[in-house]
Amino acid sequence: MSHALTVVSDGSTLPAALGPDLASAIDLAKAEKAASTRKAYGTDYRLFKAWCDAKGVSSLPAAPETVAAYIAAEAQTAKPSTISRRVAAIRYAHKLAGIQTPTDAEGVKATMRGIRRTFGGARNKKAPAVAAKMLGMVATAPDSFAGLRDRALLLLGFAGAFRRSELVALDVADIAETETGLLVTIRGSKTDQERQGVTIAIARGDIACPVKALREWLDAAGIEAGPIFLPINKSGTVAASRLTCRSVANIIKAYAGRAGFDASTFSGHSLRSGFLTSAAGNGASIFKMMDVSRHKSVDTLRGYDRDAELFKNHAGAGLL
Numbered sequence: 590m591s592h593a594l595t596v597v598s599d600g601s602t603l604p605a606a607l608g609p610d611l612a613s614a615i616d617l618a619k620a621e622k623a624a625s626t627r628k629a630y631g632t633d634y635r636l637f638k639a640w641c642d643a644k645g646v647s648s649l650p651a652a653p654e655t656v657a658a659y660i661a662a663e664a665q666t667a668k669p670s671t672i673s674r675r676v677a678a679i680r681y682a683h684k685l686a687g688i689q690t691p692t693d694a695e696g697v698k699a700t701m702r703g704i705r706r707t708f709g710g711a712r713n714k715k716a717p718a719v720a721a722k723m724l725g726m727v728a729t730a731p732d733s734f735a736g737l738r739d740r741a742l743l744l745l746g747f748a749g750a751f752r753r754s755e756l757v758a759l760d761v762a763d764i765a766e767t768e769t770g771l772l773v774t775i776r777g778s779k780t781d782q783e784r785q786g787v788t789i790a791i792a793r794g795d796i797a798c799p800v801k802a803l804r805e806w807l808d809a810a811g812i813e814a815g816p817i818f819l820p821i822n823k824s825g826t827v828a829a830s831r832l833t834c835r836s837v838a839n840i841i842k843a844y845a846g847r848a849g850f851d852a853s854t855f856s857g858h859s860l861r862s863g864f865l866t867s868a869a870g871n872g873a874s875i876f877k878m879m880d881v882s883r884h885k886s887v888d889t890l891r892g893y894d895r896d897a898e899l900f901k902n903h904a905g906a907g908l909l
Contacts, residue, residue: 625754625834633678649686651679653694660697664704672704716854718841718863719870723747727797729847734809735821739840741806742818744799746837746860748791749773750882753834753857759817761807769793771800775883789881865893 634648637659641648646655656679660672667675680692691697718726727743730736746756755775765772771791793800807817810827818832838857845859846852861882868878875890884890 629674630678630681633675634682637675637679649682650688651683651691653691653696656691656694656697657700660700660704664708669705669708673701676701715856715859715862716845716850717866718743718747718845718855718859720747720863720867722845722848722850723860723863724797725848725850726844727802729844734825734827737802737806737809738818738821739844740797741799741802742832742837742840743844743860744794744797744802745791747864748794748799749789750861750864750878751775752861753837756837756860757816757818757832757834761812761814761817764803764817766800766804771803787883789883862893865890869893 638648640659641651641655656676660676663672663675676692676697680690683690723743727740730740742756745751758776759773763774763776770793772788773791774786774788776786791799816831820828820830820832820836822828834857841857841859842852842855845855865878865882875887878890882890
């Protein structure tokens with residue numbers, strides 16, 4: 590009795606009966622990366638393939654020399670951080686295909702080190718929406734559906750040090766209101782890829798309260814279940830789909846501009862960095878900050894603490 594065979598990436602064959610389970614295994618392997626990461630990797634790899642096609646060389650498998658030449662060419666127009674991500678995308682594509690990764694070659698690593706040394710690897714940090722700026726931003730919210738939603742989004746995003754993806758993923762079922770604030774369950778995040786979930790506390794505010802702002806938005810929009818933050822069209826109708834990460838970034842930039850700040854220096858990360866910078870400046874302990882931000886590394890939070898304390902007890906104070 591003969592059995593059908595399925596050809597796999599390395600040229601060998603497997604029984605066709607494994608086909609459905611093998612397809613599931615591939616989908617699960619892809620799920621190890623966040624959807625946004627897979628999307629970015631897909632774009633980066635397509636750019637690499639297009640370059641290889643134009644040069645008449647193979648992109649999969651790619652030779653180490655090909656990758657080194659590609660990133661050297663990219664260094665003329667792309668940031669080192671962008672090139673690092675493209676190298677990661679090339680590595681990921683080869684690993685998924687079961688092919689030896691050319692990015693591990695010393696020639697590629699040396700070229701990448703040279704790019705960072707020549708063109709610089711410092712990150713272009715976006716402005717944190719610190720507490721004072723946040724109050725100025727939400728004060729410009731109009732008296733409308735969109736204004737209520739935006740006010741709730743900005744205040745909750747700040748008070749919970751949320752990432753954009755976490756904020757738009759929130760459902761009504763994830764929120765529990767108490768006398769002292771909110772208990773918010775985050776069911777998955779950048780640092781919780783296995784979706785074990787974590788619950789954080791959101792404190793009430795004296796001047797601009799995230800708890801009150803969220804309740805006003807949910808009541809006005811009649812939202813009792815499902816996604817909390819929804820798109821609103823030009824006629825003021827609330828859509829059923831979930832707000833996107835890009836929309837969150839656009840809202841933050843728009844309100845920064847309305848408050849008189851340079852909108853180009855703000856991003857979707859400004860709410861998170863704003864909370865951490867403000868908390869550090871207010872004397873909060875790193876461990877209490879970690880309770881809200883869910884950072885795994887204390888070293889990462891030390892950067893926010895240092896930024897907030899740069900001029901406190903400065904060694905040069907009073908010298909001149």
